[in-house]
Amino acid sequence: MESALLPWQNQQWHRLLQQRQSDRVAHAYLLVGERGLGKKLFARQAAALLLCKEGEGELACGRCRSCQLLASNSNPDLLTVEPEDSKVIKIDQVRQLADFASKTSHSNSRKVVILHNTEALNLNAANALLKTLEEPPGSTVLLLVSDNPGRLLPTLRSRCQRILFTVPSLETAGDWLRDKAASEEDLQEALSLAGNRPLLALELLTSEDRQARNTVLKALAAMLEGRVDPVEFAATGKTLGVEKIMEWLCQTTSQVLKLWLCDEPPAVSNRELSRIYSLLTSSSRSDDEVLSRLMSISRTMDEARQQVAGVSNPNPQLVLESILWRWSRLAS
Numbered sequence: 001m002e003s004a005l006l007p008w009q010n011q012q013w014h015r016l017l018q019q020r021q022s023d024r025v026a027h028a029y030l031l032v033g034e035r036g037l038g039k040k041l042f043a044r045q046a047a048a049l050l051l052c053k054e055g056e057g058e059l060a061c062g063r064c065r066s067c068q069l070l071a072s073n074s075n076p077d078l079l080t081v082e083p084e085d086s087k088v089i090k091i092d093q094v095r096q097l098a099d100f101a102s103k104t105s106h107s108n109s110r111k112v113v114i115l116h117n118t119e120a121l122n123l124n125a126a127n128a129l130l131k132t133l134e135e136p137p138g139s140t141v142l143l144l145v146s147d148n149p150g151r152l153l154p155t156l157r158s159r160c161q162r163i164l165f166t167v168p169s170l171e172t173a174g175d176w177l178r179d180k181a182a183s184e185e186d187l188q189e190a191l192s193l194a195g196n197r198p199l200l201a202l203e204l205l206t207s208e209d210r211q212a213r214n215t216v217l218k219a220l221a222a223m224l225e226g227r228v229d230p231v232e233f234a235a236t237g238k239t240l241g242v243e244k245i246m247e248w249l250c251q252t253t254s255q256v257l258k259l260w261l262c263d264e265p266p267a268v269s270n271r272e273l274s275r276i277y278s279l280l281t282s283s284s285r286s287d288d289e290v291l292s293r294l295m296s297i298s299r300t301m302d303e304a305r306q307q308v309a310g311v312s313n314p315n316p317q318l319v320l321e322s323i324l325w326r327w328s329r330l331a332s
């Protein structure tokens with residue numbers, strides 16, 4: 001059934017395990033931390049543990065009726081809610097959640113709700129959820145997952161027990177990822193780009209993502225050389241997807257920034273990235289000016305990504321173009 005625990009989640013897991021053993025499981029948990037740390041997997045494993053009929057092991061047993069139903073995604077005591085196409089969790093979904101929570105469990109024990117991307121609750125839905133949190137039905141445990149808890153209502157945050165996930169050390173992340181990478185060089189590069197977030201690094205190692213990233217890096221270098229203009233570059237957004245491009249731009253910006261801040265920058269294994277870096281170092285702008293521009297782009301980037309991911313943004317292509325335009329003026 002569920003795979004082994006992710007090695008950087010031991011502490012969080014043992015806290016939950018202890019609470020289960022001493023019968024002090026909370027009504028609601030808020031799983032927070034950056035994207036790429038395996039919070040969703042943790043939530044699923046926690047749901048399995050809380051629903052498992054076998055009370056002994058450190059993980060769900062994988063054999064009991066509840067575990068088997070869970071493995072085939074048909075356990076009636078688990079409800080998973082996530083944003084639909086609209087990227088928003090709507091009030092109807094929360095009503096369904098409340099309804100699920102108020103009914104008795106099929107196996108006369110617990111029920112679990114996993115709510116992914118909790119920050120995607122619209123205001124009405126958040127207020128409706130608050131009601132369920134204020135009067136928690138006895139046997140239901142809510143696992144709310146969020147990359148961006150700052151966007152949640154404070155009253156909602158305060159009614160949950162927080163489980164924080166942090167970025168593991170390079171060593172821990174590397175050990176976990178090593179047999180999934182073709183070479184040590186690929187591994188180090190992926191981890192560096194992903195800021196040591198192991199699941200994000202794993203995404204980067206998949207061919208489709210690598211290709212997308214190289215397309216973006218190439219286009220970025222060509223743009224700095226004046227061979228491609230921002231509008232042409234942004235047009236690639238139609239095939240790769242604006243969000244994907246924004247993600248890579250964000251990663252690249254923070255990687256270049258890191259190199260820029262090193263007294264003796266390490267060798268860069270990716271050819272395109274190395275080209276971008278050298279184009280910037282040989283630009284007519286002063287080092288300080290490039291730095292302050294990079295930092296300003298980096299600050300705008302987070303905001304822009306939220307806009308692109310949000311529902312209210314009328315034109316993601318335009319947001320992308322404005323960021324690219326600023327990038328294009330970095331070197332000249």
Ligand SMILES: [Zn+2]
Pocket residue numbers: 051052053054060061062063064065066067
């Ligand atoms: Zn079990």
